[in-house]
Amino acid sequence: MNVIDLFAGAGGFSTGASMAGCNVAWAANHWPDAVEWHSRNHPDAAHICQDLHQADWSQVPTHDLMLASPCCQGHSKARGKASGNPQHDASRSTAWAVVSAAEYHRPPTILVENVPEFLDWQLYRPWMLAMQALGYAVSPHVVDAADLGAPQNRIRMFLVLTQSAQPLKLNLPTLDHLSAASFIDFEAGRWQPIEKPGRAAATLERVRAGRATHGDRFLISYYGNTKTGRSLDRPIGTITTRDRWAIVDGDRMRMLSRWECRSAMSFPDTYQLPDNHRLAVHLLGNAVCPTAAKSIIEKLMDLA
Structure with missing residues (x-):
């Protein structure tokens, strides 16, 4: 299964896809540091550093699965959602790049990750209607990464978008939780x-x-x-x-340490990180937990 990763960040979504046996063909992010470290850990993928509002989707390879993690800061309660905040408005607008990419490529399946508050976004319904107009059934799944193999309670929303008559509800596993003590040295x-x-x-x-x-x-x-x-x-x-x-x-x-943060996020021990601790933590804190992504993608592959 060929995969592309929009807003790829440090590469948690891509890593989960690779762990599930997928080929990550292309990844993009607007942040040069994120692109650099994603490319170090996924050297076989093509990379682009760009504002995806301006992307030329004809230059993106054909794919079976589109992964996307639009900016969450404008939705997250932790960062606030002040009305009229232009930075947050711009952050929320990144989700429209998913519509643009889907309109051009029409991949069979799309996975969008964000905070659960994404579903409360004032423009979520128009966004969802746009995806439905492109032929996608939309199915939200709110999951805790701890239930899917990460030693971290991290509640996130995964939208499963499929070209099907009805939304696809995944029966995800609930694994035994791993403790924080499992990765602390x-x-x-x-x-x-x-x-x-x-x-x-x-x-x-x-x-x-x-x-x-x-x-x-x-x-x-x-x-x-x-x-x-x-x-x-x-x-x-x-x-x-x-x-x-x-x-x-x-x-x-x-x-x-940054290595303990890496383990808490469920990245493999071989995953490369910058020496700069603050940068490494920033990259990791923005990432998708790979084990959660792997479980969801494997379930999608089982149903394909």
């Missing part, structure tokens, strides 16, 4: 004392609350509304585009 990383000078009072309070509930080893969130710790026996919470999760071990703590 307590012998590695740059640990610091919890009680070091200058440590924020809010951080110390989170540590105290976590210790009261979970003992000496647990996770804490460095920002957001999470005031207590998180057990290492459950999947980690959502990996974001900036450092979020810290590991507490007795009287020491540290942030997750």
Whole structure:
């Protein structure tokens, strides 16, 4: 099965497709760093760095499956959706590139990934009607990546678009959850004392609350509304585009390494990342969990 990947980012969707046995033929993104690292990890695919509103779809190879992860920032509650915010309006508009590409190529199947709030977008219904006008039945699936093999609770929406009379509802598996402890290396990383000078009072309070509930080893969130710790026996919470999760071990703590973030996202250990930690975390936090993509694509292939 030949696959193209719109808004490919760090390559989570492409990696999941490759794990499912597909050939990733073409990938695109507007961010040069994302294109560089996608191309390093998927060297056999053709790559383009471009605003996909301006894409010439005649230059894109014929394919069986189109993958697309339009920008989610304009939909996500985590980033806000202020009315009239031009940056968010521009972000949401990237979804129309999927319509444009589908109009030209008419692939049998399209998978669109985004946050569940995509379904609440004011223009979602016109967008869906445009896809239906092209002959696609539209079937939303909201899934937790932890149910599909990632050691992370990450709720995302996958739209399954097929050239069929009725929407295709996938019967996805619910796998045993992998714990955060499965990928954390307590012998590695740059640990610091919890009680070091200058440590924020809010951080110390989170540590105290976590210790009261979970003992000496647990996770804490460095920002957001999470005031207590998180057990290492459950999947980690959502990996974001900036450092979020810290590991507490007795009287020491540290942030997750980029390698641990890679594992939390379910990328294989061989997946290359930049040396720059901040860039690596940004790329990973924007990505699709490969194991979730693999499960969905395999189910589609079984039904083909």
